[in-house]
Amino acid sequence: MTDQPLLSVCDISFRYDITQDVYALSAISFDLNRGESLAVIGDNGSGKSTLARLLTGLLSPEKGAIYLDGVELNEGSKKMLRRQMGIVFQNPDNQFIATSVEDDVAFGLENLNIPYEQMRSRVDEALELVDMYEYRTKDPSQLSGGQKQRVALAGVLALKPELMIFDEAFVMLDPMSRRSILETLRRIQSELNVSIISITHDRDEIEFFDSLLVLNQGERVMRGKPAEVFKQMSSLKPPFAEQLRRDLVDAGMDLPDYYMSESELVDTLCK
């Protein structure tokens, strides 16, 4: 059973108002393997947050099913399956439950009935990873938006779930810290074999992910490696490196005609 995907989304549809024929998501399917990372992109209102809420069992699909580790997500299995996942929502303000940074990071651990010593070390470790350790006793009103996002992130890291879901969880971070946190996540992904789904508008974030899911008005447009997606969809605004490559080719430079990540491009240019 090792080649079974961790997450399997089978043909799910969902609408908020069942009296109307407007679907927030229609017939979405995709698989996600263990240790694989996926970026979900799409315009405002394309159903990305709705997908995140369905994956965490906050909403249930009208049609289709979601399987985590081969178990169908439903009212009965929800509680057990949620132990394997962590999510950071879009709005950092309303995710802060406790009265201080470290208490908030510990909240999920408390609910899993984890002994104090273990909580202490996991909380400290997670706060170090997001560079918030010095702020551990601060209360939420003393933090900036980006700092609150880091705390929410630490809350998920401390849980050490098998699946992490981020709904535009890095938008408030400054570019430098965003890079470093994405690198940390990539390291965790390979070290602990964690799967990551990140909903994002930031095209430059995409190169940190193994594959890409493009949504448009609730429908799946494409799923594939960033290289494939950007090759096939010329209408999609590519990440900076790819844009640069295209511009350089247009300007008559002799570069290979395929998608390149930033580091690949740098290597080629330096030759």
Place this chain on the structure above:
Amino acid sequence: MKSLILGRYFPNDSIIHRLDARAKLVAALYFIGLLFFIDHGLGYLFVGLFTLGVMYLTKIRLSVFIKGVRPLIFLILFAAMMRVLFTGGGEVFVSWGPFTISSQGLWVGLFTFMRFILIIFISTVLTLSTKPVDLTDAINALLKPLRKLGVPVDDFALMLSISLRFIPNLLDETQRVMDAQRARGVIFGEGTIVEQMKKLVPIVLPLFASSLNRAEEMADVMDVKNYQSGEKRTHFRQLTWHTSDSIALLMMVGLTAVVIVVNYTMV
């Protein structure tokens, strides 16, 4: 809002601040109860000095405590006056219809006054020196036995701590909504009472809507993070009992002894 001292936390580093919240809560409640058993001036003098001592130990300026009493002073004086006028006995100085001013009455009035002031002082000490969360934890710990009767003590404590955490948010939001209204030309603090009340409606409604929205999102987060009412969960915030906490409680016992001795010997 700024003038309300009772119920605020003043960060500081003092013996009183470092005491365990449970010890402080129990001692404060006990002390308030004890006040009602004192019926001699000497007893009041004694607990009054004790209270002043405790206030001194918090390293917070006396003026802060006085500020805490100020909004209630008329109420207290009124209560004390009532006791003076309606208590007879001892030497009668003035008598006018049902009202008398007697030596007994004056004493009782003074005691009432002292009792109120001391209650306010000691509860101010408690809230000024204890973080609201710690106080919540202490309440949670003390109500623990009720859990056996099926009372959702943990939920109650979490509810309390979330409400406390949202007070600053709510104040911020009020400010924001008021600024938004001001930017649209509303002038607050002008006009008749009715006009001013009317201006509050467009503030209260958005606040209400945003609070509901917030509550819903937070409930989702708690849900996803596996919070289950009634489920066994560990606590990250740990209260630790020190020797000084036991000493604080022993001092309450000592105080009780003094009150008993004074009550029985100084009749």
